Amino acid sequence: SAVISQKPSRDICQRGTSLTIQCQVDSQVTMMFWYRQQPGQSLTLIATANQGSEATYESGFVIDKFPISRPNLTFSTLTVSNMSPEDSSIYLCSVTGQVDYEQYFGPGTRLTVT
Amino acid sequence: GENVEQHPSTLSVQEGDSAVIKCTYSDSASNYFPWYKQELGKGPQLIIDIRSNVGEKKDQRIAVTLNKTAKHFSLHITETQPEDSAVYFCAAGPTGNQFYFGTGTSLTVIP
Numbered sequence: 001s002a003v004i005s006q007k008p009s010r011d012i013c014q015r016g017t018s019l020t021i022q023c024q025v026d027s028q029v030t031m032m033f034w035y036r037q038q039p040g041q042s043l044t045l046i047a048t049a050n051q052g053s054e055a056t057y058e059s060g061f062v063i064d065k066f067p068i069s070r071p072n073l074t075f076s077t078l079t080v081s082n083m084s085p086e087d088s089s090i091y092l093c094s095v096t097g098q099v100d101y102e103q104y105f106g107p108g109t110r111l112t113v114t
Numbered sequence: 115g116e117n118v119e120q121h122p123s124t125l126s127v128q129e130g131d132s133a134v135i136k137c138t139y140s141d142s143a144s145n146y147f148p149w150y151k152q153e154l155g156k157g158p159q160l161i162i163d164i165r166s167n168v169g170e171k172k173d174q175r176i177a178v179t180l181n182k183t184a185k186h187f188s189l190h191i192t193e194t195q196p197e198d199s200a201v202y203f204c205a206a207g208p209t210g211n212q213f214y215f216g217t218g219t220s221l222t223v224i225p
Contacts, residue, residue, distance in 0.1 A: 043203065048211050
């Protein structure tokens with residue numbers, strides 16, 4: 001399985017500001033994903049981070065709000081822009097492993113917007 | 115799209131007893147069904163998975179069963195221990211690159 005780290009692990013931000021979350025994987029992976037987990041809720045896919053091209057966003061998520069970069073096969077960033085209290089969530093980076101479909105998650109970034 | 119339902123939402127068992135969590139899915143094309151354990155303050159951890167060509171899979175105290183006809187799959191934990199206390203998520207897919215997650219089961223093992 002891949003070892004995934006995320007920075008920051010948690011942050012408290014003010015309304016209207018932006019936060020960039022970093023995801024680093026210890027090996028090259030094809031697929032990287034960003035999920036949101038609202039308090040006490042399940043996981044919702046925000047987007048697939050594509051290396052060398054624009055991310056693929058799921059319904060309800062747009063690039064202007066959640067810009068994503070993926071400059072190489074081990075690193076990605078997610079920015080939460082113009083934050084509001086409704087953006088308070090855990091943001092999770094995920095990758096697929098060597099075996100088809102197996103998906104591994106990072107420790108998450110706990111974001112609180114005040 | 116896929117719809118995954120998970121029951122129960124909360125489950126309390128005495129240490130040493132068994133725990134069962136059930137999920138149903140809607141898309142007959144789904145062929146991979148993982149289970150994740152999420153401890154407080156951590157990301158989900160893959161604990162076991164099953165593919166559609168298999169009916170049952172076991173790993174020590176954890177087992178998963180799949181009934182493709184009925185579109186349901188279950189997680190079984192035997193001889194539960196306090197460290198099994200966590201939130202468990204099932205998932206089904208993929209549809210494209212996406213997996214659909216259940217709403218989670220908060221398991222408490224009472225010493």
